[in-house]
Amino acid sequence: MNTGRARELALDLPEAAEKSHFGKADFRVRNRIFMSLPEDARAVVKFDRDQQEIMTAAEPLVFKPVPGGWGRQGWTSIMLDACDEQTFRSAIRTAWRNVAPPALRKVFDASQL
Secondary structure: OOHHHHHHHHHOOOOEEEEEEOOEEEEEEOOEEEEEEEEOOEEEEEOOHHHHHHHHHHOOOOEEEOOOHHHHOOEEEEEHHHOOHHHHHHHHHHHHHHHOOHHHHHHHHHHOO
16 A cells, blocks of 8 residues: 555545645545545554554554554554555545544445445
8 A cells, every 4th residue: 555545545435535734634524534644654544442452453563553642542553555455445434434424424334335
């Protein structure tokens, strides 16, 4: 996975928009951040704590909690060079669902059937 492809996949999600957060690219749904690209080889996604624990245990070379308080809130780094596209898609869809409004999640879920 690389940052260009990560950007494309994030923008493919419903109502996703690219903006900037502290000078770094971020991706939002209705102005709520679900992913950022703080560095070339890393993406950061919004998981809940349970999702973070599952992903970091299952794929410790791919997923790592962000250090400090942000990590304790579920923000999780994805090491792009260690991540395949299917895993990345699953992670950003989860992060998108975590911040998207319920009505939009319903439309998205229905379209995935």
